[in-house]
Amino acid sequence: MSEGFSFTLHKTDGTARRGTITTGRGEIRTPAFMPVGTAGTVKGLYPEQVCETGADIILGNVYHLMLRPGPEEVAKLGGLHKFANWPRPILTDSGGFQIMSLAKLRKISEKGAVFQSHIDGRKYELTPERSMEIQRLLGSDIQMQLDECLMYPHTDKDAERAMQLSLRWAERSRQAFGKQPGRGNFGIVQGGVNEKLRRLSAEGLTAIGFEGYAIGGLAVGEGQALMLQTIENTAPHLPTDRPRYLMGVGTPEDILEAVARGVDMFDCVMPTRSGRHGQAFTRFGKINLRNARHADDPRPLDPESPCPALSVYSRAYLHHLIRSGELLGMMLLSWANIAYYQSLMQGIRDAIDRGRFEEFRLATKEQWQRGDISA
Amino acid sequence: MSEGFSFTLHKTDGTARRGTITTGRGEIRTPAFMPVGTAGTVKGLYPEQVCETGADIILGNVYHLMLRPGPEEVAKLGGLHKFANWPRPILTDSGGFQIMSLAKLRKISEKGAVFQSHIDGRKYELTPERSMEIQRLLGSDIQMQLDECLMYPHTDKDAERAMQLSLRWAERSRQAFGKQPGRGNFGIVQGGVNEKLRRLSAEGLTAIGFEGYAIGGLAVGEGQALMLQTIENTAPHLPTDRPRYLMGVGTPEDILEAVARGVDMFDCVMPTRSGRHGQAFTRFGKINLRNARHADDPRPLDPESPCPALSVYSRAYLHHLIRSGELLGMMLLSWANIAYYQSLMQGIRDAIDRGRFEEFRLATKEQWQRGDISA
Ligand SMILES: [Zn+2]
Ligand SMILES: [Zn+2]
Numbered sequence: 116m117s118e119g120f121s122f123t124l125h126k127t128d129g130t131a132r133r134g135t136i137t138t139g140r141g142e143i144r145t146p147a148f149m150p151v152g153t154a155g156t157v158k159g160l161y162p163e164q165v166c167e168t169g170a171d172i173i174l175g176n177v178y179h180l181m182l183r184p185g186p187e188e189v190a191k192l193g194g195l196h197k198f199a200n201w202p203r204p205i206l207t208d209s210g211g212f213q214i215m216s217l218a219k220l221r222k223i224s225e226k227g228a229v230f231q232s233h234i235d236g237r238k239y240e241l242t243p244e245r246s247m248e249i250q251r252l253l254g255s256d257i258q259m260q261l262d263e264c265l266m267y268p269h270t271d272k273d274a275e276r277a278m279q280l281s282l283r284w285a286e287r288s289r290q291a292f293g294k295q296p297g298r299g300n301f302g303i304v305q306g307g308v309n310e311k312l313r314r315l316s317a318e319g320l321t322a323i324g325f326e327g328y329a330i331g332g333l334a335v336g337e338g339q340a341l342m343l344q345t346i347e348n349t350a351p352h353l354p355t356d357r358p359r360y361l362m363g364v365g366t367p368e369d370i371l372e373a374v375a376r377g378v379d380m381f382d383c384v385m386p387t388r389s390g391r392h393g394q395a396f397t398r399f400g401k402i403n404l405r406n407a408r409h410a411d412d413p414r415p416l417d418p419e420s421p422c423p424a425l426s427v428y429s430r431a432y433l434h435h436l437i438r439s440g441e442l443l444g445m446m447l448l449s450w451a452n453i454a455y456y457q458s459l460m461q462g463i464r465d466a467i468d469r470g471r472f473e474e475f476r477l478a479t480k481e482q483w484q485r486g487d488i489s490a
Numbered sequence: 491m492s493e494g495f496s497f498t499l500h501k502t503d504g505t506a507r508r509g510t511i512t513t514g515r516g517e518i519r520t521p522a523f524m525p526v527g528t529a530g531t532v533k534g535l536y537p538e539q540v541c542e543t544g545a546d547i548i549l550g551n552v553y554h555l556m557l558r559p560g561p562e563e564v565a566k567l568g569g570l571h572k573f574a575n576w577p578r579p580i581l582t583d584s585g586g587f588q589i590m591s592l593a594k595l596r597k598i599s600e601k602g603a604v605f606q607s608h609i610d611g612r613k614y615e616l617t618p619e620r621s622m623e624i625q626r627l628l629g630s631d632i633q634m635q636l637d638e639c640l641m642y643p644h645t646d647k648d649a650e651r652a653m654q655l656s657l658r659w660a661e662r663s664r665q666a667f668g669k670q671p672g673r674g675n676f677g678i679v680q681g682g683v684n685e686k687l688r689r690l691s692a693e694g695l696t697a698i699g700f701e702g703y704a705i706g707g708l709a710v711g712e713g714q715a716l717m718l719q720t721i722e723n724t725a726p727h728l729p730t731d732r733p734r735y736l737m738g739v740g741t742p743e744d745i746l747e748a749v750a751r752g753v754d755m756f757d758c759v760m761p762t763r764s765g766r767h768g769q770a771f772t773r774f775g776k777i778n779l780r781n782a783r784h785a786d787d788p789r790p791l792d793p794e795s796p797c798p799a800l801s802v803y804s805r806a807y808l809h810h811l812i813r814s815g816e817l818l819g820m821m822l823l824s825w826a827n828i829a830y831y832q833s834l835m836q837g838i839r840d841a842i843d844r845g846r847f848e849e850f851r852l853a854t855k856e857q858w859q860r861g862d863i864s865a
Contacts, residue, residue, distance in 0.1 A: 155810065159817040184785065184810045192788055192806050200802060391817075410559065413567055427575060431567050435559045436531060442766075443531040445817060 117326050119297035122358045126467060130350070130377040133467040136327075136358055138256045139297020140196070140204045143171040145358060145379040146467075148370065148460045149206055150453050151387065154179045155189075155199040158387045159449035162201045168422065168450075169457040172204040172256070174382045177249050178213030181239065182232045186252040194254030206257035206382070209246045209288070209303075212331070212363065215264045223263055225280070243284040247291035247300075255298070259329060260288035262303040267336035274307030281305045281331075282319045289323050299326030301360060307332060308341050310348040317352035328353045329360040330378070334369070343372055350377040367396055367459055367483070371476050374463055386452030391445040393437035396455045397425065398479075399487035404448065409434040422454035492701050494672035497733045501842055505725070505752045508842040511702075511733055513631045514672020515571070515579045518546040520733060520754040521842075523745065523835045524581055525828050526762065529554045530564075530574040533762045534824035537576045543797065543825075544832040547579040547631070549757045552624050553588030556614065557607045561627035569629030581632035581757070584621045584663070584678075587706070587738065590639045598638055600655070618659040622666035622675075630673070634704065635663035637678040642711035649682030656680045656706075657694045664698050674701030676735060682707060683716050685723040692727035702733040705753070709739045718747055725752040742771055742834055742858070746851050749838055761827030766820040768812035771830045772800065773854075774862035779823065784809040797829035 119139050126133040136143040150157045150165055152173040157165050165173060175195055180186060192198050195205055211228070214221050218230035227242030243261040250258035262281040265273060285302045292300040302320035306312030320328060330349050333342045346361065353359055360380035361373050370381050386396060393405040397416050402409075412430040420426045424447040436444030459479070466475030494514050501508040511518040525532045525540055527548040532540050540548060550570055555561060567573050570580055586603070589596050593605035602617030618636040625633035637656040640648060660677045667675040677695035681687030695703060705724050708717045721736065728734055735755035736748050745756050761771060768780040772791050777784075787805040795801045799822040811819030834854070841850030 154814045154816060155807070156816050156818040159821075161818070161821070183814060184806070188786060188806075191786065192804065198804070198807055198810075200807070411563060411566065429567065429573070431559070431563075432530070432573055432575075435529070435573075439529045439554075439558060441529060441531050442534040442817065442820060443536070446534075446536070446821065 117295060117297070117299050120299040120326055122327065122356065124356065126470075128467045128470050128472040129375065131374050131463075131467050131472045132377055132379055133464055134358065134379060136299075138204045138299065140202070140256050141171065143204055143380075144464055146370075146374045146460055146463050147171060147380050148456045149174045149380065149382040150456075151176075151382055151384045152199065152201070152205075153384070154183065155195060157449075157453065159391065159446045160387070160453060162199065164450055165201070165453065166203065168454040169461060170203075170453070172206055173201060175199075175205050175207045175253065175255065176213055177207050177210035177241075177246055177253075178217065180207075180253060181210065181241070181249055182234055182237075186249040190252040190254075196254055204256040205253075207250045207253055207255035207259065208362070209250070209259040209261040210241050211262045211303075212264045214241065215266065223280070225283070227261070243287040244291040247288055251295065257299045257301060257327065258292060258295075259301050260285045260303055260325075262305055262331055264305070264332050264335070265307065267307070269307060271307065271309050271312070274305070274309055274312055278305040278307075278312050278316045282316060285320055285323055285325075289325065301325050301327040301329050303329040303331040303362070304349055304353070305332045308337055308345050313345060313349045314352050317349055321352070321354055325357065327358040327360060327380075329362050331362045333361065334363045334365050339369060339372070342369070343376060346373055346376045346378060367456065368480065370456075370459065371463070371479060375472070375476060386456050387449040390448035390450070390452045393444070393448065395433075395448055396452050398455070398482055399485070400483035402430075404430065404433045404437050404444075406434075416451055417455075420454065420458070422451060424448070424451035425454060492670060492672070492674050495674040495701055497702065497731065499731065501845075503842045503845050503847040504750065506749050506838075506842050506847045507752055507754055508839055509733065509754060511674075513579045513674065515577070515631050516546065518579055518755075519839055521745075521749045521835055521838050522546060522755050523831045524549045524755065524757040525831075526551075526757055526759045527574065527576070527580075528759070529558065530570060532824075532828065534766065534821045535762070535828060537574065539825055540576070540828065541578065543829040544836060545578075545828070547581055548576060550574075550580050550582045550628065550630065551588060552582050552585040552616075552621055552628075553592065555582075555628060556585065556616070556624055557609055557612075561624040565627040565629070571629055579631040580628075582625045582628055582630035582634065583737070584625070584634040584636040585616050586637045586678075587639045589616065590641065598655070600658070602636065618662040619666040622663055626670065632674045632676060632702065633667060633670075634676050635660045635678055635700075637680055637706055639680070639707050639710070640682065642683070644682060646682065646684050646687070649680070649684055649687055653680040653682075653687050653691045657691060660695055660698055664700065676700050676702040676704050678704040678706040678737070679724055679728070680707045683712055683720050688720060688724045689727050692724055696727070696729055700732065702735060702755075703728045704735040704737050706737045708736065709744070714744060714747070717744070718751060721748055721751045721753060742831065743855065745831075745834065746838070746854060750847070750851060761831050762824040765823035765825070765827045768819070768823065770808075770823055771827050773830070773857055774860070775858040777805075779805065779808045779812045779819075781809075791826055792830075795829065795833070797826060799823070799826035800829060
């Protein structure tokens with residue numbers, strides 16, 4: 116363990132886990148959902164709002180920040196926390212996933228990745244060492260190894276090659292991380308949906324030894340069933356005394372089911388991206404505010420929520436704002452969704468604390484199903 | 491005067507005036523700047539933020555609200571104040587200006603205007619009576635007469651025809667307004683940049699008698715000098731015991747100069763529209779945050795402002811957000827600009843109260859000129 120960085124597992128309930136990650140910048144209650152602050156901002160929210168919803172940590176993207184404004188520039192300005200006015204912990208991904216999904220003309224070699232920026236076509240190189248250097252310059256509290264990520268479907272042969280490369284990059288990343296008191300470095304399990312590859316990857320990373328372990332390469336098109344199966348095939352091979360982070364996941368239901376399988380950390384653009392497009396996640400399931408049936412509905416999304424975006428504004432007003440393309444519609448629904456995700460995580464943590472997670476899981480899904488339109 | 495609606499002139503300083511408009515929904519300190527909430531939202535701001543900047547009143551647009559969501563729908567939902575979560579006074583314009591600037595295939599007759607929606611091409615009719623009905627349905631606290639607005643340049647003959655038509659519409663509007671305790675009805679002076687037409691219009695409206703008088707048809711391309719000249723030609727013909735509202739104006743400098751000529755109320759989309767495009771209005775003049783010279787500037791826009799958008803976030807971060815097309819950049823700069831406009835109005839009011847308006851006017855312009863880039 117890195118000095119000043121630790122994970123305490125308080126309680127398990129079935130396979131679900133309740134813990135605390137301690138960093139130099141504060142504690143993270145797990146299971147935790149990390150709002151995505153791609154370019155140094157959780158899209159559409161003030162940092163104070165993100166705080167108030169109960170988020171202990173946000174995520175930043177190395178890929179985006181290396182293109183703009185640049186890690187050296189952020190370091191000169193005092194680091195990402197100061198730049199983005201976010202005092203709590205930040206996890207940065209390594210850039211691997213975005214190179215796969217966004218960059219142009221990417222070329223992966225043993226050394227690293229060469230790619231063209233999706234913004235201006237400029238050419239960049241990202242090695243495991245440079246990724247760690249960037250994350251250190253940003254001042255990230257949890258720094259991810261560079262990995263090679265594949266879209267689904269792919270052959271087992273490809274999955275094995277990418278997994279083995281990611282394992283070698285893990286070694287180099289761990290080396291480059293060095294000693295950073297109060298900060299942690301996470302390895303990333305790859306191996307597609309192949310049980311054996313996932314086990315080998317998990318064991319290889321554990322042998323290197325990280326402050327935490329991520330399950331990568333999921334939510335890339337394989338579907339929920341295969342994703343959950345892969346988590347079940349992976350989690351048992353990870354050390355119980357380190358946090359487990361399922362990257363890029365997901366819907367509220369994905370999160371509930373992954374927590375049931377022993378996952379501690381999540382991130383996803385879904386609450387903010389869906390919010391910008393008029394979709395709300397609530398206790399009563401998904402609500403598409405673009406739909407005409409909300410035009411004359413005076414009810415707020417959830418009168419009992421402490422978040423004004425859920426409890427103050429009427430569905431009719433939200434419908435009007437979204438249909439009119441107003442910024443406030445995107446702002447309110449992004450805020451509402453982040454607030455709902457955080458209240459879901461609080462519910463999950465409370466349920467595990469009380470030894471009632473399975474009950475909570477069923478009741479939550481039942482309430483999503485029931486909805487509230489006929490109310 | 492409408493019952494429960496009044497204007498008190500506290501003090502004059504030269505031609506500048508300090509007053510209070512009392513409505514059924516609260517007081518408006520004048521000179522006042524009304525942020526524009528076109529479609530029931532001041533673009534990019536939460537209503538609480540608009541309140542906190544010190545805005546006593548916002549403006550809503552009849553044209554936009556009649557197309558979407560529709561005045562009857564808003565009335566069913568409890569009126570515009572409830573719909574938009576804005577408890578303070580609202581002024582609604584009559585639709586005339588937007589029909590001229592936005593609608594398609596408009597046709598003006600003695601009866602009123604027929605036009606096609608710029609959203610979906612649907613055909614609408616707006617008469618003076620219907621405009622007043624819409625404003626009553628919305629629950630507006632200050633309701634404007636329907637007028638015919640001309641772009642600049644135009645012939646004196648056109649200006650006279652439109653002014654006379656607007657005067658006849660003023661009569662019909664006043665009739666249609668009826669008795670609405672706590673609310674006021676304003677007439678609109680037209681007449682282009684012709685001194686005699688402006689006088690005739692002002693006298694005609696005064697003879698009808700309104701709770702307030704607007705100077706319309708300016709800031710439509712005539713330039714600042716002609717605009718100020720026209721205000722000087724108009725204001726003396728308006729009763730001193732009623733508020734005077736200069737529609738759609740303007741820059742901070744326009745406002746300062748118009749206050750010096752006896753104007754009490756203003757509205758303009760400039761602070762929010764410019765904010766969305768990366769331009770800030772500050773004590774130190776205009777600052778274009780898109781400009782590369784701000785990329786490594788750690789200073790906030792104004793460290794002494796009580797508004798976090800001005801005092802907390804660095805110019806480097808604002809530059810990054812605007813260049814990245816992030817919502818937060820638009821949110822912060824719209825907020826900063828509304829806050830600056832309101833602090834300018836507060837400065838104006840304080841200066842008139844102290845009998846120091848001319849000193850304030852010169853010092854403010856001098857500080858805009860000086861800027862703060864070399865600081
Ligand atoms: Zn996701
Ligand atoms: Zn304007």
